[in-house]
Amino acid sequence: MDLSKFFVKAPLIPVICQDERNGEVLMLGYANEEALKLTMDTGTAWFFSRSRQKLWNKGETSGNFIFVRKILSDCDDDTLIYVGTPKGPVCHTGNRTCFYTTLWEKGEQA
Numbered sequence: 001m002d003l004s005k006f007f008v009k010a011p012l013i014p015v016i017c018q019d020e021r022n023g024e025v026l027m028l029g030y031a032n033e034e035a036l037k038l039t040m041d042t043g044t045a046w047f048f049s050r051s052r053q054k055l056w057n058k059g060e061t062s063g064n065f066i067f068v069r070k071i072l073s074d075c076d077d078d079t080l081i082y083v084g085t086p087k088g089p090v091c092h093t094g095n096r097t098c099f100y101t102t103l104w105e106k107g108e109q110a
Helices: 033-042
Strands: 013-019 025-031 046-049 054-057 066-073 080-086
Touching: 025 033, 025 046, 033 046, 033 054, 033 066
Parallel strands: 013 080
Antiparallel strands: 013 025, 046 054, 066 080
């Protein structure tokens, strides 16, 4: 499969990780073509770390892998969703998901 079409606009694209059991958004990372290939080859979530400038396999140090069962692309082929099952908490803080802080919530109207 030619994956290059996903990297025409940029060498890194956003990847949302979603829990296949309940639809919860777990994290957001970035992938280059090699990370996407590794994800498809291994069945675990791979990314490209922008801060460390290297490939990383989610869970390689913590053991909290995300086992990917399906990859979805958006209509523009520039964002992906890794749908799978996490083994343990996904966030480096120990939280189940990286999205645990409420920034804003619309209150009830009178």
